[in-house]
Amino acid sequence: MSLFRALFLAFAQLGDPRLRAPLVKSLVLTIASFVAIWVVMGWVVTHTKLFETLWLDWTIDALGGLALAVLSFVLFPAVVVAFVGLFLDEVADAVQARHYPNAPPPRRRPLMVEIFSSLQLVALAIVLNLLVLPLYFVPGLNLAIFLATNGFLLAREYVTMLAARRLDSHEARRFWKTRRGQAWLAGISFAALSAIPVVNLAVPVLAVAATAHLVESWLPASGE
Numbered sequence: 001m002s003l004f005r006a007l008f009l010a011f012a013q014l015g016d017p018r019l020r021a022p023l024v025k026s027l028v029l030t031i032a033s034f035v036a037i038w039v040v041m042g043w044v045v046t047h048t049k050l051f052e053t054l055w056l057d058w059t060i061d062a063l064g065g066l067a068l069a070v071l072s073f074v075l076f077p078a079v080v081v082a083f084v085g086l087f088l089d090e091v092a093d094a095v096q097a098r099h100y101p102n103a104p105p106p107r108r109r110p111l112m113v114e115i116f117s118s119l120q121l122v123a124l125a126i127v128l129n130l131l132v133l134p135l136y137f138v139p140g141l142n143l144a145i146f147l148a149t150n151g152f153l154l155a156r157e158y159v160t161m162l163a164a165r166r167l168d169s170h171e172a173r174r175f176w177k178t179r180r181g182q183a184w185l186a187g188i189s190f191a192a193l194s195a196i197p198v199v200n201l202a203v204p205v206l207a208v209a210a211t212a213h214l215v216e217s218w219l220p221a222s223g224e
Contacts, residue, residue, distance in 0.1 A: 001217035003186050003210070009099065010209035014202065018094035022087030023205045086115070088161055088208055095212040103216065106165035121157050128153070147191045155180070155187030158211040166219060179218055186214060 013019060089106070096103055128149050136142045159179065163172040176183070190207040194200045 001213055003189060003214070006186075006210040006213040006217075007189070007206070009213050010095075010206045013095065013098060013209060014206070016094055016098070018097075019091055019205050019209065022090045023202065025087055026204055027201060088158075089165070091205055091208040092162060092165060092212045095209050096216075099213070100216055104166065107167075109164060117157075117161065121153065125150075125153050146195070147188045150191040150194070151188030152184055153187070154190045154207060155183035155211075158187075158208060159183045159215060162208070162212055162215045163219075166215075175218075182218075183211075183214070186211065 089108070092106065096106070132145050132149060135145045156176065160172050160176050163175045167175055190203060190210075193206070194203045
């Protein structure tokens, strides 16, 4: 299945009520998380004095605020993905019920495994984006870095989690290695959509649904 068709099928199913609930829950959790981060970091910036010279301190505060704004933008896709991971089964079940009713029943992972996986993704996203943070201030290069970094994170998380619904952990990791090139391209397209205002609100569910179609088409003996 092509990425274009997978996205088309995902868009076509957006009216499904079963897809709205996980989207709303993930957005509420994500917004609450960023508000908490902004409040804490704002307090730290305004209450930390590094220099006696007032203008130097104001400059550091301004740069800290700018860095926080950039990090909030670049981390938004990964944080949303982490929360969607908690409700990924709801989206995947809706896709399977509508398009793949004859597919084998999915494996279920314990909630603690889902939470741990989501925390791993957030930690990896923070580390990777901090490593490339200076490059985000380079015009032209920043967009390519954003798409490549977050595209990889989105692809890795969605493909491995959705493959784990049908394969054991070892097989799921091997499945990711064999499909990571195609998956990364899909992830880049999801990251690009996540940079578009308003559209980015639906990207988490769209990405899961589209990846579910791709994974089904990549797995042996799968089909619509």
